[in-house]
Amino acid sequence: MDEPPVESADVDVNVDVHRRRWLIATSVATGLGSVAAAIPFAESLSPPASALAAGAPVKADISQLTVGAMMTVAWRGKPVFIVDRSPAMLDGVVKAASMVADPDTSNPFSMPLPDYCRNAFRSRADHRNILVVIGVCTHLGCTPIPRFEPGAQPNLPDDWPGGFLCPCHGSTYDLAGRVFRDKPAPQNLDVPRYMFVSSTELLIGRDEHGDA
Numbered sequence: 421m422d423e424p425p426v427e428s429a430d431v432d433v434n435v436d437v438h439r440r441r442w443l444i445a446t447s448v449a450t451g452l453g454s455v456a457a458a459i460p461f462a463e464s465l466s467p468p469a470s471a472l473a474a475g476a477p478v479k480a481d482i483s484q485l486t487v488g489a490m491m492t493v494a495w496r497g498k499p500v501f502i503v504d505r506s507p508a509m510l511d512g513v514v515k516a517a518s519m520v521a522d523p524d525t526s527n528p529f530s531m532p533l534p535d536y537c538r539n540a541f542r543s544r545a546d547h548r549n550i551l552v553v554i555g556v557c558t559h560l561g562c563t564p565i566p567r568f569e570p571g572a573q574p575n576l577p578d579d580w581p582g583g584f585l586c587p588c589h590g591s592t593y594d595l596a597g598r599v600f601r602d603k604p605a606p607q608n609l610d611v612p613r614y615m616f617v618s619s620t621e622l623l624i625g626r627d628e629h630g631d632a
């Protein structure tokens with residue numbers, strides 16, 4: 421049987437640039453009439469439209485991803501956040517467990533949590549520092565902003581353990597993509613199927629069990 425296609429995605433570790441791009445992409449996704457506005461962005465990623473439509477898995481080169489940083493790749497027209505969490509950030513995940521609404525992801529959003537991510541860090545055990553989540557807020561679909569620095573700061577509680585803030589209605593997620601209690605968003609960020617094909621290359625949308 422032929423192997424399904426795999427696309428390579430350009431990546432960018434600059435959060436601000438990505439946020440701008442994803443805001444464009446998100447607005448485009450809400451209306452086909454705005455497709456023309458997405459052309460420069462789509463060309464920068466260079467995936468064939470037919471492959472995207474089919475939901476082909478996407479390769480992500482994480483060799484330039486530094487500890488504590490995030491990069492974003494496109495998969496099925498959505499941003500996928502990849503974060504290399506530092507030991508302090510993993511401590512933040514542990515701290516947040518008592519503050520999030522669904523610590524075990526008993527009620528996933530649009531796809532099941534892969535079994536290999538059913539653990540305290542929602543990541544693969546052999547690379548537990550690497551977080552892979554869909555960057556789409558489970559409330560109304562805005563793109564959350566990284567707010568990795570812990571502690572008191574504008575729009576966040578004094579005991580903030582680090583995570584993501586949705587700019588639309590204030591939902592917050594921890595550094596495992598779990599939504600905090602009493603927020604508009606009802607569920608955790610999705611974790612797609614993914615696997616490591618080398619120590620520096622991820623495949624998003626496929627794992628040992630097949631495609632998502």
Ligand code: FES
Nearest residue numbers: 557559560586589
């Ligand atoms: S879309 Fe994120 S809080 Fe409403």
